[in-house]
Amino acid sequence: MGDTAASFSVSDYLVFTASLAISFGIGVYQWWRSRGRGTDDFLMGGGKMSPFPVALSLLAGIVSAISILGNSSEMYYYGSQLWMNVFGVMLGATLTALLIMPIIYPLKLISIYQILEVRWKSPLLRKLVTVTQVGNIFIFLGIAMYAPSLAISSITPIPTNVSIIVLAVICSLYASLGGAKAVVYTDTFQTFVMFAGVIVVIIQGCAEVGGGTNSWNIDDQHGRIEFFNMDPSPLERHTFMTTLILGTYFGLNTYGSSQVQFQRWGSVGTLRESYMVMVASVVCLVVMWSLINYAGLVVFSVYADCDPLTAGYIEKPDQILVYFVVDKLGYLPGVPGLFVAAVYSGVLSSVSSSLNAIAAMIWTDLLQPTKRFANTSEAKAKNITVAISMVSGIGAMVIGILAGSMGGLVQVSYAISGAIAGPIAGLVLTAILCPWVKSLSATLGMLCGLLFNMWIVVGNFLYAPPPTKLPLSTEGCPDANFTTTAAEATTFLPLTTTSVDPHHDSSDVFPLYLLSYCLFGAIGLLTSLVMSTVFSCFFGFTQLSDVPEKAVNKTCLRFFHWLKPEKPYLL
8 A cells, every 4th residue: 555654643653552551451450450359250240240331342342343344345345235234133133132041141151152061961062162162263363363454554564463463462461361341341442442433434435525415326326335135046145135144143143152242241230131231232233333334335435436446556455444544534643543443442352352252161161170170269260261361362363473374265264264153053042942952963963064064165265256346447546556456356354255266157166155155154053953953853852851941942842842752752
């Protein structure tokens, strides 16, 4: 992006540094207040946290810097159809509130995967899922730090690797020192910073083109406005159906089976407050994503006649929002710094929440059940969880640095990360909704979902052609340097998995490899859920007396009682 780094002034550095200092200060303050408290306070905030900051923390843990940079880029280059996933998210969150929260919350768990041992009395299955999910989170953490660091390095002199190290150190320190409370209250602050950064972009963009109405009309004229593409084909990248499925899966997985988010809604005093957290978080998420999406459309209206990517002003689609800030807001001292702080806040909130979740899973699911740590004192246990959080931050930093050298593999890494979460969500739902399923059948069902998902995701990456960008123009560029064309440009963000050959003919590609990426998570969830019951037909159903009533849905349990299988049924 040329000399844009020079646009980052002293005032920008002050705003940016102040944001980081406040986040770190909150962590130190919470550490000071929580001295002498145990692991429950460190991991779950003592179970009596205030709903409002917890709701904002839940939001901040979901809206990462990848959302800020990636969703806006998606709207700019591919149109607004993805926006419809917010309806699916509301549906998925509602299903979580109806099916999962009434079972999980009363158990007062620290790790959500303890439900697997409560349900099936299988420590092995619980550990298998925990190890898989920890690996999944580490993949996410690496990309969550690398992607925005690469974009930010284009407007500041800060090298990408230095940015990753700074992020990892700050997150590790305040998440490790202050625990869940530090994460929640820093997330609350960072949420406001993210809102401010995105709103500034929208205001300036609308002013550039003569108002919001003119901006929307320009987007519509250039084919960016599309909400109800009712094409039923699952091969179409974005339709109303595929984005609705994506949002529903996202809501179920993120709110219902993710340790990161469970530690938020499970940390308040009552189930009613937990529902309040969920509702407030979903409303704020819809608003935040809508603002980010709208920001992408507004930026397109500004550059409708001179696309910076095609003109060679930027190298990757995900840099478009960053370029706009420097190009149109650089004259306002401190505003570029505010935007960089907003992007960093997205990283800090996601990474710190994930580090806290990793500490909870490793301690609760892997270490504490062993003989060596079974009788560990509260003080020592807390020190262990602090150490786990710190070491996890270092591990995430290493993965983030390695991500820069993997090139196109970053895309497939993120796709694989998404493929892992679906089968795990399916397993959690199986535990709650299928009282007739034994642990062996549940394990095999999850493994089937995992292997099937990995197969189609890797096949999609290797053989499916890349998506086609909507028309772009450079007619209004005064001195375009056409070194990069829209067809040649690729992105490392997880909006799609694309083939390395843009001219690949898809006519001979196996149809499953051409499925919309929006369906991958739902496919893994349903495969795990359905195959567990299929395997039960071969390996036998659970005896009624072996089903812990507190761990399963009451309606499903009544249905199972109605079936009354007195002994395992074998084919």
